[in-house]
Amino acid sequence: MKTIAIVPAAGTGERMGITRKKPYLLLNKRPLLYYTLTALDSITSIAQIIVAVAPGDERFCQQQVLEKFHFKKSIQLIPGGSSRQESVRRLLERVPDDTQLVLIHDGARPLITPELLEQAIAETRVWKATVLAVPVKDTIKSANDTLQIEKTISRERLWAIQTPQTFERSVIREAHQRASQEGFIGTDDAALVERLGVQVKIVMGSYDNIKITTPEDLVIGEALLKNRKR
Numbered sequence: 221m222k223t224i225a226i227v228p229a230a231g232t233g234e235r236m237g238i239t240r241k242k243p244y245l246l247l248n249k250r251p252l253l254y255y256t257l258t259a260l261d262s263i264t265s266i267a268q269i270i271v272a273v274a275p276g277d278e279r280f281c282q283q284q285v286l287e288k289f290h291f292k293k294s295i296q297l298i299p300g301g302s303s304r305q306e307s308v309r310r311l312l313e314r315v316p317d318d319t320q321l322v323l324i325h326d327g328a329r330p331l332i333t334p335e336l337l338e339q340a341i342a343e344t345r346v347w348k349a350t351v352l353a354v355p356v357k358d359t360i361k362s363a364n365d366t367l368q369i370e371k372t373i374s375r376e377r378l379w380a381i382q383t384p385q386t387f388e389r390s391v392i393r394e395a396h397q398r399a400s401q402e403g404f405i406g407t408d409d410a411a412l413v414e415r416l417g418v419q420v421k422i423v424m425g426s427y428d429n430i431k432i433t434t435p436e437d438l439v440i441g442e443a444l445l446k447n448r449k450r
């Protein structure tokens with residue numbers, strides 16, 4: 221099954237509170253995006269990688285990431301959109317017609333491993349739509365505007381959703397088309413697929429597969445990387 225990996229990396233990383241855009245922040249001296257691309261590059265069944273970067277940053281990304289490090293696969297850079305969903309929509313437009321599976325992985329999750337990517341792809345061959353996720357560890361409660369607790373949500377059935385999220389191409393294309401027609405904005409791609417009534421299957425992720433969102437995540441990310449090398 222021809223599989224294409226698409227990587228939304230067109231965000232600016234506002235919650236990092238810094239000037240350099242998040243995909244180029246250094247984690248153990250290498251840009252965040254390097255790690256995601258290296259993991260994807262190692263998967264034989266992935267034919268091609270397409271990355272959405274902030275419009276105007278194509279050259280910068282080419283020089284700082286693609287030319288500085290060695291990647292075996294063809295990596296294409298395209299301008300992203302004003303939201304993550306819009307960046308993914310644009311990426312999907314570039315996916316060749318003869319593709320069967322599309323694997324979507326955030327540029328901001330550098331700790332993804334080849335093993336997890338392989339599992340995601342293998343499970344999607346069976347289930348058509350999968351997301352990596354881990355059981356929620358904290359107790360989750362909902363509260364009103366004045367921070368008074370409304371209720372405690374049973375943790376047993378709660379999962380923290382990660383990427384990769386992997387889909388049959390026809391499924392994710394239809395999901396994005398429908399969302400865009402109906403003005404629906406979801407916080408992940410699976411939410412768009414769920415609206416079609418298509419079952420999305422959870423694949424066990426890893427607590428290491430964190431998203432780099434706020435400054436302390438860089439410290440955690442570096443520690444996890446060092447731990448992995450040992």
Ligand code: CTP
Nearest residue numbers: 228229230231232233234235302303307327328
């Ligand atoms: N993303 C994107 N296009 C956008 C916004 C986000 O491709 N217009 C990407 C980010 O680059 C990131 C992923 O979507 O790889 C997840 O988004 P997030 O972690 O929220 O990153 P940012 O949007 O950059 O961060 P923030 O929300 O703090 O600004």
Ligand code: MG
Nearest residue numbers: 231233234304
């Ligand atoms: Mg964001």
